[in-house]
């Protein structure tokens with residue numbers, strides 16, 4: 001096991017055709033999410049952001065690894081923990097922060113809020129608040145692209161707790177039955193709100209839920225952006241060329257509470273610290289240095305630039321106007 | 335008398351009924367170890383343990399149905415099912431509407447379904463469209479269901495105890511924003527019967543009808559109106575179905591004018607039904623058509639200013655009152 005790891009470490013991504021530029025971008029995207037979310041937490045504390053606010057901190061590698069493997073004409077669905085994935089898809093800090101602030105310049109023009117980020121042009125289909133509600137929509141997107149003869153794929157992030165919902169199983173069944181090019185990425189962060197998965201799910205092997213539908217499936221270390229990318233590449237290829245779905249369990253962890261209002265007393269400090277030792281951002285940064293792709297000073301400079309970008313986003317959001325009252329009744333119908 | 339928050343009053347009602355009847359248990363998401371998403375079930379798991387305070391997976395349709403099935407067996411099991419919010423209970427509407435509401439009728443009275451589905455309903459603050467829905471008219475539409483909507487700690491406790499003891503499926507709708515509201519609650523036991531409304535403020539010039547969160551809005555409007563010499567009566571039906579029609583009609587016969595305030599959408603709302611009953615049963619007593627103030631007829635927007643604009647408030651109620659008074 002140890003040997004294998006060592007061998008892989010020398011060039012563990014050589015098989016993936018990843019340019020240095022791409023590797024650096026993956027690191028940058030993760031750091032960007034981290035800094036954006038840290039700042040969002042601060043702004044929430046100041047009362048600039050309202051409602052629920054679910055942070056993605058700790059789970060960056062899952063989203064960035066998966067989304068980095070996509071093409072521009074692919075589609076992404078997720079639940080309410082959506083800020084990080086939106087940023088990974090290239091949605092701008094400014095529009096994302098402004099949405100959190102409930103401003104007209106937000107990605108959903110202040111109508112959606114934290115849980116409902118959308119950018120159709122980028123294939124970012126949101127941002128959904130009902131646990132288990134969106135997986136069939138993602139399968140529907142795959143249905144549509146296949147129907148129109150396109151080779152786009154759809155990826156669907158979901159929390160592990162949502163896999164207990166009936167509609168999740170209905171969706172997996174149809175996705176396999178109808179051979180839909182959709183990839184379900186179950187971000188298993190161990191907890192649905194305050195409930196450890198072991199208290200809510202019968203059976204131990206989450207990804208084997210897909211076995212009942214004879215769907216391609218597996219678990220991956222979701223704290224490792226390269227492993228995530230690798231598994232996704234296989235799944236994407238299967239979806240594009242064979243029109244077949246995949247279920248991936250990405251094992252990850254959220255550092256913060258379920259949402260900003262959750263003190264998180266259901267888990268120990270030690271547990272959180274244990275995961276932080278495998279921090280996806282830090283680990284990958286170190287690896288890029290070890291591989292000679294970046295220097296420590298590059299990381300620092302990048303961090304500065306990102307912080308600057310996030311600062312500008314906050315200023316932009318703050319200075320932006322609230323939506324006009326005139327829009328209240330817009331967009332109820334097409 | 336103790337001064338309790340609504341969440342504490344509900345907690346007491348559950349605890350007392352659990353104490354009284356070993357067949358009463360509660361289940362729902364985060365109700366046990368987390369003490370409830372809104373801390374309504376605080377301490378119950380510690381006291382009653384896993385058997386009677388049960389954390390469920392996030393599977394609303396499933397555990398609603400398990401509750402209904404448990405209630406129907408007729409062997410003394412009386413489930414309380416907490417819905418984290420009614421937005422999520424939509425997943426369980428098949429179980430509630432197609433199963434709980436119909437079991438007794440279809441079996442020609444063989445089954446009783448003594449179950450309570452309870453949780454917060456209606457918009458809170460900046461939670462966006464999927465988390466900000468007042469759904470009482472959807473359940474009130476269904477024959478076979480009882481729908482209760484308390485507005486004070488006193489009412490919440492007495493009503494919930496009656497709901498738990500009732501042999502029918504009861505939909506009990508609370509409000510996130512009201513859990514912290516305080517009020518006096520007697521130390522001795524009391525029940526508030528299903529179907530019995532309450533006069534929250536005596537008045538003679540106009541009747542304002544409101545329930546849960548909107549009662550406070552109505553009372554605030556009434557206070558403002560008093561300054562202008564308009565004496566409003568505020569009626570809280572407390573139970574939406576069956577409706578305390580007599581209380582409402584009596585008030586309207588006295589005041590001859592009525593405004594209904596609800597934070598649900600206007601189309602086919604509970605207020606629509608109440609207005610219809612007043613128009614048909616107290617037509618000759620009315621000096622003006624009944625007015626209705628609702629949330630805007632839109633999915634709830636996130637932005638604070640838009641949400642504020644979309645919600646009923648005292649000013650809107652005052653305007654409506656002046657309209658029915660031709661002032």
Ligand SMILES: Cc1ncc(C[n+]2csc(CCOP(=O)(O)OP(=O)(O)O)c2C)c(N)n1
Nearest residue numbers: 081129130131159160161162191192193422
């Ligand atoms: C149908 C439904 N039930 C309950 C909720 C409240 N709720 C929001 S998130 C959540 C936990 C979900 O956990 P998981 O699916 O594992 O995702 P994570 O939050 O860990 O990303 C709950 C209970 C909801 N939004 N929708």
